[in-house]
Amino acid sequence: MSATLQGRPAREFPAVPRARGAGAVVMARCGFPGEEPYVREARAFVRSTLALCPALKDDLVDAAMLLVSEVASNAVRHTRSGEPGGRFGVEVVHRPGAVTVAVHDEGPRPDTPGGRPAVRGFSPDAESGRGLAMVEAVSSEWHTAPMPGGRVVAFSLDPGAPAADGAADR
Numbered sequence: 001m002s003a004t005l006q007g008r009p010a011r012e013f014p015a016v017p018r019a020r021g022a023g024a025v026v027m028a029r030c031g032f033p034g035e036e037p038y039v040r041e042a043r044a045f046v047r048s049t050l051a052l053c054p055a056l057k058d059d060l061v062d063a064a065m066l067l068v069s070e071v072a073s074n075a076v077r078h079t080r081s082g083e084p085g086g087r088f089g090v091e092v093v094h095r096p097g098a099v100t101v102a103v104h105d106e107g108p109r110p111d112t113p114g115g116r117p118a119v120r121g122f123s124p125d126a127e128s129g130r131g132l133a134m135v136e137a138v139s140s141e142w143h144t145a146p147m148p149g150g151r152v153v154a155f156s157l158d159p160g161a162p163a164a165d166g167a168a169d170r
Contacts, residue, residue, distance in 0.1 A: 027052065027092045032072075034079075034086030034106070039072045042090045046101060049092045053099075060099060060157050063138050068101050070134055071153050075105035079150070083109070098140075098158035107150040 028049045032038040046068045050061045068090065076082040089104040135142050139155040 025094050027094050029089060029091040031087050031089040034076050034081035034083065034088050036073070036076055038088075039069055039076060042072045042088070042103075043069050045090060046092055050094075050099065053094050055097075056094075056099065057159070060159065063157050064099055064101055067135050067138060067155050067157075068103065070132070071101075071103040071155065074132070074153070075103050078109070080106040080109055081150070095158075098156060100154055100156040102152045102154035104147060104152050105150050107146075 028045070030042075030045050032042055032045075043065050046064055047061065050056055050064060072088060072090065075088040076086075079088075080086055081088040083106075086106055088106070091102045091104070093100040093102075132142075135155050138157075140158040142153070142155040144151060144153045
């Protein structure tokens, strides 16, 4: 698969922080245009990558699909990745029994106050604003970090780990 993010081949994406270690294997990475229809493509990419790991439980794969949709949607809606010509990248890392998915974006838009992804309060009637709260509730860990040319938002799904404690930028 030949994909680029900011003109770089996919193999040159910054690595997923914290996903490395004993038994960690980078399964795949791919870049996508920063447009809403490509969030669906990113979800399909993650699903097809995780299909290579038949030992993964269906609920873990379903959770990965839900969360990658949220994080990729945020990249398109709230970062320079969603501007004309923008791109975002997705990397999937598999460790025995667990998965880490990272979404690389092109960084905050100049008009974005704070510029950092964070869980915020939301109204029960709100039609949006729940994405990172969902990531925090479902993942065992999530974080965001600046990277060359943008940032990464990554989440891990590990059935044996405690739930995320909400500390971004770890």
